[in-house]
Structures are given as C-alpha cells and as structure tokens.
Amino acid sequence: MTRRSCGALRAADAETVAELNGWVHRRRDHGGLIFVDLRDRDGLTQIVFDPQHTAFSQAEHLRNEDVLRAVGRVRKRPPGTENPKLATGEVEVEVQELEILNRSQVPPFQINVEENADENLRLEYRYLDLRRTRMQRNLTIRHRIIKAMRDFFDERDFLEIETPLLIKRTPEGARDYLVPSRLYPGSCYALPQSPQMLKQLLMIAGFGRYMQIARCLRDEDQRADRQLEFTQLDVEMSFCTQDEVLDLMESCMRFVWKRVLDVEIPPFARLTFAEAVERYGSDKPDLRFGLELAASSDVFAGSEFLVFKSVIENGGEIVALRYPGGAALSRREFDALTEEAKLLGAKGMVWIALGEDGIKSSAQRFIEQPHADELARRTQAQRGDAILLFADARDAAYAVAGKMRVEVGRRAGLRRDDAYAFCFITDFPYLEIDPETGKPMPAHHPFTSPAPGEWDLIETDPVRMRAQQYDMVLNGYEIGSGSIRIHKPELQRRIFEMLGMTPEQVEAQFGFFVRALDYGAPPHGGMALGVDRIAMVACAEENIREVIAFPKNQVARDVMMDAPSPAPEKALRELHIQQIPSKPKN
Amino acid sequence: MTRRSCGALRAADAETVAELNGWVHRRRDHGGLIFVDLRDRDGLTQIVFDPQHTAFSQAEHLRNEDVLRAVGRVRKRPPGTENPKLATGEVEVEVQELEILNRSQVPPFQINVEENADENLRLEYRYLDLRRTRMQRNLTIRHRIIKAMRDFFDERDFLEIETPLLIKRTPEGARDYLVPSRLYPGSCYALPQSPQMLKQLLMIAGFGRYMQIARCLRDEDQRADRQLEFTQLDVEMSFCTQDEVLDLMESCMRFVWKRVLDVEIPPFARLTFAEAVERYGSDKPDLRFGLELAASSDVFAGSEFLVFKSVIENGGEIVALRYPGGAALSRREFDALTEEAKLLGAKGMVWIALGEDGIKSSAQRFIEQPHADELARRTQAQRGDAILLFADARDAAYAVAGKMRVEVGRRAGLRRDDAYAFCFITDFPYLEIDPETGKPMPAHHPFTSPAPGEWDLIETDPVRMRAQQYDMVLNGYEIGSGSIRIHKPELQRRIFEMLGMTPEQVEAQFGFFVRALDYGAPPHGGMALGVDRIAMVACAEENIREVIAFPKNQVARDVMMDAPSPAPEKALRELHIQQIPSKPKN
Numbered sequence A, B: 001m002t003r004r005s006c007g008a009l010r011a012a013d014a015e016t017v018a019e020l021n022g023w024v025h026r027r028r029d030h031g032g033l034i035f036v037d038l039r040d041r042d043g044l045t046q047i048v049f050d051p052q053h054t055a056f057s058q059a060e061h062l063r064n065e066d067v068l069r070a071v072g073r074v075r076k077r078p079p080g081t082e083n084p085k086l087a088t089g090e091v092e093v094e095v096q097e098l099e100i101l102n103r104s105q106v107p108p109f110q111i112n113v114e115e116n117a118d119e120n121l122r123l124e125y126r127y128l129d130l131r132r133t134r135m136q137r138n139l140t141i142r143h144r145i146i147k148a149m150r151d152f153f154d155e156r157d158f159l160e161i162e163t164p165l166l167i168k169r170t171p172e173g174a175r176d177y178l179v180p181s182r183l184y185p186g187s188c189y190a191l192p193q194s195p196q197m198l199k200q201l202l203m204i205a206g207f208g209r210y211m212q213i214a215r216c217l218r219d220e221d222q223r224a225d226r227q228l229e230f231t232q233l234d235v236e237m238s239f240c241t242q243d244e245v246l247d248l249m250e251s252c253m254r255f256v257w258k259r260v261l262d263v264e265i266p267p268f269a270r271l272t273f274a275e276a277v278e279r280y281g282s283d284k285p286d287l288r289f290g291l292e293l294a295a296s297s298d299v300f301a302g303s304e305f306l307v308f309k310s311v312i313e314n315g316g317e318i319v320a321l322r323y324p325g326g327a328a329l330s331r332r333e334f335d336a337l338t339e340e341a342k343l344l345g346a347k348g349m350v351w352i353a354l355g356e357d358g359i360k361s362s363a364q365r366f367i368e369q370p371h372a373d374e375l376a377r378r379t380q381a382q383r384g385d386a387i388l389l390f391a392d393a394r395d396a397a398y399a400v401a402g403k404m405r406v407e408v409g410r411r412a413g414l415r416r417d418d419a420y421a422f423c424f425i426t427d428f429p430y431l432e433i434d435p436e437t438g439k440p441m442p443a444h445h446p447f448t449s450p451a452p453g454e455w456d457l458i459e460t461d462p463v464r465m466r467a468q469q470y471d472m473v474l475n476g477y478e479i480g481s482g483s484i485r486i487h488k489p490e491l492q493r494r495i496f497e498m499l500g501m502t503p504e505q506v507e508a509q510f511g512f513f514v515r516a517l518d519y520g521a522p523p524h525g526g527m528a529l530g531v532d533r534i535a536m537v538a539c540a541e542e543n544i545r546e547v548i549a550f551p552k553n554q555v556a557r558d559v560m561m562d563a564p565s566p567a568p569e570k571a572l573r574e575l576h577i578q579q580i581p582s583k584p585k586n
Helices: A055-060 A119-124 A133-155 A196-204 A242-261 A273-280 A306-313 A331-343 A369-379 A394-411 A489-498 A503-517 A531-538 A569-574 B055-059 B119-124 B133-155 B196-204 B242-261 B273-280 B306-313 B331-343 B369-379 B394-411 B489-498 B503-517 B531-538 B569-574
Strands: A002-004 A017-030 A033-040 A043-049 A067-076 A091-102 A178-180 A187-190 A209-217 A229-238 A269-272 A317-323 A350-355 A358-361 A386-392 A422-426 A431-433 A440-442 A469-474 A477-484 A524-530 A577-579 B002-004 B017-030 B033-040 B043-049 B067-076 B091-102 B178-180 B187-190 B209-217 B229-238 B269-272 B317-323 B350-355 B358-361 B386-392 B422-426 B431-433 B440-442 B469-474 B477-484 B524-530 B577-579
Touching (some): A017 A091, A033 A055, A055 A091, A273 A422, A306 A317, A306 A386, A331 A394, A350 A369, A358 A369, A369 A386, A569 A577, B017 B043, B017 B091, B133 B209, B133 B229, B196 B503, B229 B477, B242 B477, B242 B524, B242 B531, B273 B422, B317 B369, B317 B394, B331 B350, B350 B369, B386 B394, B469 B524, B477 B531, B524 B531, B569 B577
Parallel strands (some): B043 B091, B269 B422
Antiparallel strands (some): A017 A067, A033 A043, A067 A091, A350 A358, A350 A386, A422 A469, A469 A477, B178 B187, B229 B524, B350 B358, B350 B386, B422 B469, B477 B524
C-alpha cells in the first residue's frame, strides 16, 4: 500500500492498493454505489463505495468538505465512464477501509463550483476560499515565480540579505506605519516602505550584488489594487551601467516567464519617457497592441475649426488615434465614446469614420478628404476604421489619447490575457511638481542620479533635468522602477538642497546615510519589481487580492482575523501612549 | 578587455587586459613602485603602479577604502614574490588606466585587520564593518543556508506562502509589537510572533505542504542573544505522523549542511524528554561529547553522609558526572569548581579524584573504594579522571549536573566549533507551571496535540500528560520546535478550557481559528527552526548579531539609523494616540 496524492493515480496503477487523504469534493449516489470525488491540492480522484463493504454505511453520511483517509484497490473505470477532463479520469479506487478524519459543517459558500461569492464573505472564510482550484493554482504560480526569481539571482552570485523590519522613521513621501517602543517612551520604530537606503548601504558595504524578496508596508489611503503590505523583488548592484541593470532584470523576467508559464518573451522594447508619451500617451504603455498615436497639429494648420485653431495657436497638440473597425459605430455610439473620453479628461473628441462610402465626422464641415488621407497614413488606419482626435494642451492631449487608446484596444479585443508585452521606459524627468504643494519633488526618489551631463541643469533649469531612472511595464501596468543612484556625498547634498532641505533637515532625516557616502561608496544602481502585480498578470487575474493568501479588504481590514482590533488601555500604557479622547459633540 | 572580480585572476590570465573595480584594502610604496591590494566581495588582487605611467601620480594620493576602477595588463608576479595565501597570488595587474570613483574618509576602525573594535562602534558604522572578510563570509553562508532550505522544500512540492505582517493582536504569551491604525481610531494591528495560526489555516485551506522563511517579531526584554526580529524556517504539513515531520526536518538539515559546509551529518539522535534529562541533565543536550550522567542514589543507600542521606530520604537523586582528566585538579581548583556549581544552582558538590595513588574526595570519610568503583563503572570514568556528584531534589540535581556537564565538556576541550551534533527531543510534558502565576500553561502552545491515548489525563492528572511536541537541538542550542496539532474543534476547546479560559475568552482571542476547525481541518503538524541560530553555529560565531546584516544592539536600538526615534506629536495624532505625560516629580 502506498500513500498517493489525489492527482497521482493513472491507468498503470490499476490493481495496486492506494491510500488517499483528502476532502469530499462531491458525493453521488448512483446505481446502488456511492461515488465520492476526493480532493487535495494535487487534484481529484473518484473513490467508490460498494454496499458489500462496511465502509458503505459510513459513506452514506458523508458531506462535502469532510476529511477522509481511504484505502482501496485502484481499478480502471468501466469503458465509457472515463473522465478525460481529469488527470486521474481513467481510474477509480474501490474503498476497502475508510477513516473519517474530521467532519465539516456546511460551508458558507460552495467550494466545488466557481460561483461568485461575495468577496467579503470569501475573505472572512479565506481558509475555505483558498481550497478552490483557482486559488490553489494562483498561490502555486506565485510560489513558482518567486522561486524562479531567487534561482535566477543565486545563479548570478547575488546574495539575498534580509534587511530589518523595525527601522527609523523617515518623514518623506507616503506614511510609514509606526511601532511604538516600550523601552523608549515617546519613540517609535517605523516599518519599511522599501529597503531603499539599506540596500544602498549594502553596496557601500561592498556586497556588490544584492537581492531580496522584501516585504514593504505603506500606510496609504486604500485603492482597489493597493494593499497595506506588498512584496517586492529588490535588486541592487555596484559598478554597473543602466543598461546592465536593464539587461539583468529583463533576463530575469524572461527566465521567470519561461520557467513558470513556458512562454518565450521576446526582447523587451525600450522607450524613452518622451517616446512613450508621443507614441502611446502614457509612461506605462500597453504594448500588447500597436495603435500608435500621431501628432497631427500640422495637418490642421490653417483650419477654420475653432477648437483646432485655438489649440494650435496656444501651442497645444492635436493627437490622432486609430480605432480599428470603428467606422461601423453609429453616431450615438460615437457620442457615448465622446462622453467616455470626457470622463477620462478630454475637453472633447472629434471622430472621423472612414466608411465605404466616404468619410463621416463629428466635425464634418472642417474635415476634408486630404485631412483624412494624411491622418490615415499617420495612424495606419484603413477603410472601415475610425480616427479619433484629441486637441488640448500638449500633455493633456497625449494623456487622454493614451487612455482612449487603451479603451479602444479593449473594445477591439487587443488586450489578450494570454499575451505579455514587457517594456522599459527610460530617461524620466528628474522632477515633477507636487500637485498639493506646487513644489518640485523627485519623480522617483532623492537618491536617483540625474542623467549624465545634466547636473548643471540644477542651477539653470532643474525641471528640464532627466533622471537615470527606468520603469518596467507589463501589459500597461508599471511593475517596477529603479535608478542609478548618487554615490558622491557632495552631489547627494546638492540634490537635497535643490529640494529645499536645510542642512539641519538633511542631517536629521538622512544624516547616517549621507555620512555613509563619505566612506567610499561605489557607483551603484538597482531596481524593485512588484511581485503581487507580476503574479496577478501571470495568473490572468484583475484583482491583486486573488494572488495573496490573506489580504486586507478594500478598507484595510483583515475580516478573517478581525484586525485591526481595539487595543486595551493597559497594552497602550505599556507603550507609554494613550488614545486621544474623541472630541465631545456639541 | 574584460571586467573581472578581485578574486578571479589566475596565472592563466597573464598577458590579458583586465578591468577591476574595488576598494583600496592596503597600499605599499616599495622600490619606486606603488602596490595596492584591491578588494571586493570576491577577494583581493594586487595592482601595481609604475612611475612611468600617469596613473602613478594619482596612486600616490590613494588612501585605504578609496574606490577604484583600474585597467591594466595581468602579469605573473616575479618568482619569489607570489602570495600562496591569496587565490590571485600568482599574478598582479600593471595599471595603465586608473579612475578614482570615490574617495573615503578615514574609517573609525580598520577594515583590513581583524581588530576587536567596540561593538557599538561597529554597529554604528555597520556598512564599514560589513566590508570585513568575516562578515562577508557570514552573510554569504547565511544566504546559502536559506537558499538550500528553499531548494530542499521546493523539490518536495512544498509551497512557500507569504503570511501577513499586520495581523490580529493576541493577548497570549510574549508581547506583540503593536501598529496603531490610522483608519480605525483606538485599534491596532500586531506584528506576528510567528505565523502559527496562519500556517495551520493554510493546512485547513488544503495546501498540504507549506514552508516559509518568515520574519517574526517579539517585544521581549532583551537578552544577549535575542533580537527584536528573527527569521524562522516555518514548515507545516497535513496527513502526517510525528516521525514523518522529524524525518523531513532531519533530511533538510543534513542537506543544508552537506550543500553549504560540505559536512556529512550522521542520522540524528532521537531522545525522549525523560531520557535527555536522565542522560544529559537537559532538554537541549550538547551531544558533541558523551559524559553521560549516572543516577547514583542507590550507590549510597545507607550512607552516613548527611547530605546524601537526607536527599535519599526525601526521594531526591544523587547524580554523578565524569570529569575527564579531573584527578589532576588541585584542592583549590576543585573548590573553585564547587563555587561555579553553586552559581549554577547547586546546593553543593562532592568530588572524587581517581588518582594514581588512590581516591581523594571532598567527602573523604564517606567515600569508599567500592563507591568509587561503581561510580566509575556507571560514568565510564578512568584512572586520572574525577567524578562530580550533585545531590538534590531530582529535577534540581539533574539540572545542575547538566549545566556542569557542559562546563566540564568545555574545560576538556570537547565542545569543538567544527563539530555538529544534532538531535531531536520528543515526548515533552504538555504542561509546565508558570513560575509567575503558579498556573499550568502549555509548554509549547495550546494548538499542540497531547500524546496519543493521553487525552483522558486532562480530567485525571493533566500534569502527567505528554505532548506530541519535538525540539531540534544543535550543539546544545535549541534551534527549533514543533508539534502535531489539534485538528478537532471539540478537542481544541477542551484544551482551552483546561487552561482556564472561558468560552467568551476563547471566542474573543481565538474565535476565528476554532471556527475554522469546524470546516474539515485535516490532521497536521509542523515545525519552526531558528535561522539566525542555525547560521550562527554554521559560521562558528557565538553572537547572533554576527550573522545579521543590520541587528539591533543589546538595548534594542539600531545605532546606525538611530531607531527608535522620537515621533512628533503630529505623527501620533494622525494615529489618534498621544504620549502619556510622564509623572511630575515631587
């Protein structure tokens, strides 16, 4: 007798005796026999109870999700009753010995069907939800992705080094989670938003090649696809160029996709930020399809159409987008599409349908055949397609055209779940303007090095300065980001100064770090990739919670454990803190 | 030209051109030439500057820890100047091009000598301390250990599943670190002391085989070898026996030791708790050496020696320990040893020296030759050895004899750093008495299953009940612990009841968990091993901080980053908390 998994038995095992352990997935009484599909992580096996065996009477009372140990003879199923959908579908086990290891109450939702149970109910009973084939598959793929990443870097002599979870609070950027100290009244540790400074210190420490699958935590306001904690593949190396980092990370992802999904990924496209915006209207373009944008202001030079005319006069841009097959849309459908564009930020939208019987347009009076011909040439539109035009200030026109490109791609069925388009975006602007304060802040982080030869722009035109920063994009998701770092202490101080920090502020917040640069910091750079998002795309899921074993829900709660939970005054008192009494209502 | 690491070049590379990047480890001016040992993680290479090259004048100003990029011709060293201690010792690089990538200030301690710098200074400048060969080696070994563990379990179809860091507070046991919630005033998350309940939920979820290299946090009062956060190899499996868990974990450690240290570990000894105490006076025996204890009360039946007499009458025990070569000790040395035994808890100690010229003893009048012969037979003592006797209540006598056994082993040079003695201890008592409250509490945790057939002792004699608990011990350190868990909800409730919890307390603290057992929990068990301690032993270190990249010091501070640090009132206010004002002094 051998213990086998519920996915293991094949025709060749017939006439052996097997022990199976698993859950009652489904029970059927049929022709005097009782059939049970027994389930474990590995699969399903049909086990059969014959009325002549004592086990039969036990089997009569089995319910879904009861836990069994069954021993019996493996036999081929009678011809015509095989189940080709099941790996074990050629055989069944004739139970001679049954042990009911545990009973199950009736689950709050069915496990053996892919019903759409309410997500909060699924999360409350996550241990049942995780029994479903899809969740078992998702967490298996996630495991394999991470294992492949580790194998890849280990083979290349990278060390995984664990950085601490209890670190120093930094007032920059998003909110840290704080952990009050019991030993030091009034003091807190912070949980890391990323190991950024620590991995740079490991380069200063001479480790040269570091990686870590790192847990990071950020107390941000929740969005649908945000979690309080997330996992990143964190990589840093010394004495490297930007291209070496990109080559390495590209090789890693191609290795992972090949190993885990058996998919060959072609070499990644590499676009500068400027190119990405001009061609796709986004710094995270979905390259599963073309539909490149075309700047078209010049096409309408001298146009009497007021919308175009004022945009051109104000130095804006008219951006054209092809809509494959769009000529078939009714006027009403075009109106709806225009509304959608407005929701995405468009001032308006002009459409041109390249129909069999000539062009139609929402701006019919101003669109001549030569206009249409030139736009079609630029967007590669064909007869039967439509062309959408967005006129606005340059950035705004590209932004909305980029969003509509994604929408058109979706409508045209070009965003296939089983296609994977990776690319790198490079040469980002160093600074962006904080929408809240109007002050310039680093688009990436203040440890990023400006582009070679652009340091002097700090004094003359900092907003024009570009960064040695790069993003990895997959199917329109930004899945990671990195940069070549500053390794000279005087340059690091200059960046902090440009950001408006006084030397005292630099010392208080980053003193230990800038000091470390004084002791022979090597040139270095790296990248961090979001493992949750990568797993989400690899599992063809659209919600990041589907690839996390025990996620928080959309309002930051763990509804299974019921966390966070009220902390008794005594526990807080040990930490030298107390809750601020809520204000009395008038 | 190829870029090479500083540990790569060999005689066969002579006459090629190489690029090296690294740190100035040491500089010597010698016979008109300048020699620099250039260092990276991989090793050292000697580079040479000739006065005829322009690089020479740059090299004149190099200081230790400056960062260089050097390009030059590899050549064999002149005969007689090879350095056989260095992997690259047959060659040197004649520098043709030098780039000083960064300068270093003078480090606060020397990096190129193994001096004993003050540990707090080392921790403050950890990025410099980590440059030392020994620390680079330690973190490399740690990486390899963890990688080997992951490979081992991956090959056996275990999934690594990440459990959350922000979980529910549990009032049991050691203190949780608390993380106040911004969204839910007055509520906190807790950081996990271990993923115990979550990994059991993964078994209930049907994953069958789980592992995780998990970060755990515990707000304990510091001891020399404790860290606020630690790393454990966490394993859980379903449908398994205790022996299957032990076999698996044993295979894992033998695999790790073979792969990382190239050491073949023989099969682990397996001792019950009772055996371990009787033979070694400890449930974490150091099995690098024998020196087994011998119960010897019967030898002294009828003795007139008052100390022995009263112990025997009170049902205590006289425990004998061999001290190899101990007959050579002077009376004064034996007195000092007796004082040491008292510090370890002994009421007193009787010694017997088996000298060439007969026996000597601190209780000379009461020790006859037949006593000595019988004790020598039981402890395998030889002429030239001594025998130490500890008489006390049974547990106390074994405890102190066990501690003295370790001390004697140390003195006799039996605790070798390069020997590895693993064992398992099984059949622990289920309950131990809380020294503070006098109440019984689980020796392991309340999810542990009692020994088969001993459930009924709950009603009759709970203190006699044994647990399906097992520890792994290495060279006298407990490196891990595990158990077969309770999988039936009614039995879990019975254990909580035995521990004096009301149903309401059970519901508040463990409600979600006991509820999960209601839905078909499989039999399961597992283990957790302390990775930091394992790495410490593998690196032959005696301080756990030597195998952690960025540890806290002995008073729970990170002195490099300066954490914990005061949290401004504003940051606390966002979390709806405030510091409790310190009491005014009278």
